[in-house]
Amino acid sequence: MMSISLFPVFVIGLFGSVHCVGMCGGIVGALSAAPALARSARPFPVPVRHAGVKRTAHLNVAAYNLGRIGSYMAAGALAGGVAGARTLSALPSLQLAAYWLANLMLVALGLHLMDAWRALEWLEQGGRALWRHVQPLTRALGPVGGPGKMFVAGTLWGWLPCGMVYSVLFTAMLSGSAASGAAVMLAFGLGTLPMLLSLGLAGARLRTLLQLRKVRLLSGLLVAGFGLAGVARAVGGMPSWLPTLCISPAGVPA
Template sequence: MQSIHLFPVFLIGLFGSVHCAGMCGGIVSAFSMAPPAVRAFPVPVATRGAPRVPARVLSYNAGRIASYMMAGALAGGLANGARTLAGLGGLQTAGYWLANLMLVALGLHLMDAWRGLAHVETIGGGLWRRLKPLGARLQPLDGAGKLFGLGVLWGWLPCGMVYSVLVTAMLSGSAASGAAVMLAFGLGTLPMLVTMGVAGARLRAAMQRRAVRVAAGLLVLGFGLAGVARAATGGQAHWLDLFCIPGLAP
């Protein structure tokens, strides 16, 4: 995989992170400020001597990205093994179409034009129900290590946006490449979530404005459509390489 192909994945994380502002805003506030209640995640408990807000934000986000990389490595490694055993070149072609159609769905989801991607989040519901109670064992959150651990759990929170990029990780060709894809994606989401962790609800409200969501959705939709166009031309439109997700052309 050429490193330049990771740039679109970074941008997908960057623009798609407006979705994080809505879905994960309460979690970010809980991790950073320790409010009294959060429905989506075990509530961190602030303790005397706990890391300051910037250190807390960086610690749990590092754990979150580590989980993304682990999932990417599993997806890339397993898919590569299955492709090798089956010996089917068509498997990658089908996966390439699926990955780009998932990006199209993500763009529509960000624009609130189609909410079907939300149904994909039920895939990870069973695993999440098993992992969620582990957060209680990490309290009190009196060190960066515990915050990192809680971030690792957060990384497995069911999320259609993450799943759409995991399809790309499956196409990457190896466990290492799959981890690299998810690292690029995670780094793309980092500016939004770090800033939101420090700035709080004000940024969260701004990112939920319809104009912001539509603009971000159109950009992600554009990446998906560029990939579909490349697939439809049999990989001949090489000028699309800069705008397409990683993976070999069909």
């Protein structure tokens, strides 16, 4: 297993999750509110306790994110296991190429967040189109908006195309084992958790705030900065503190 710092991966998930507003925010908000909407649509008035609806919404959002992060970890385990330490050691050129690609995708993601370069737009469109075909699979999985259904929805959503997830998956691949790959994606998933929990519970108000130009600019600059730090490490001549900001393991040739 290669040594890899999980803190930068967590921070990328934390600030890069502004990117999740368009991709995930709507579906989380809609599904978490589904129990209350279903009750209000009944033909006869049914007393609804606000605390009960709120508790159900919390369970739904938690279940969705548990499924989503579980899928990230499974993908990380697959990536790290397929490209194990022996394979990477035997193919240093592949290792270096994956390192460059991971960091350049972070730069592209940062520019995407800043609306400076929409290079990842095709992935976002593909993810939304695929979700329209996947979402009907949840209809036969229990009551509207129930935690079980939300868990399945989150699990399915975790496998949809996403530039941010893919950039971190390359780091999971470079980690050298299934266990470390899963750990990388767990750190990333936990970084996205505060934003996705808030989006599920606060809904449209938070989405409006996160679409502000200055918020997206700050988040994009930070995410792109991690990618540029990795590129600087690859070309050499970096200051001694820079490797602490790199998402890829020290074993990658520079």
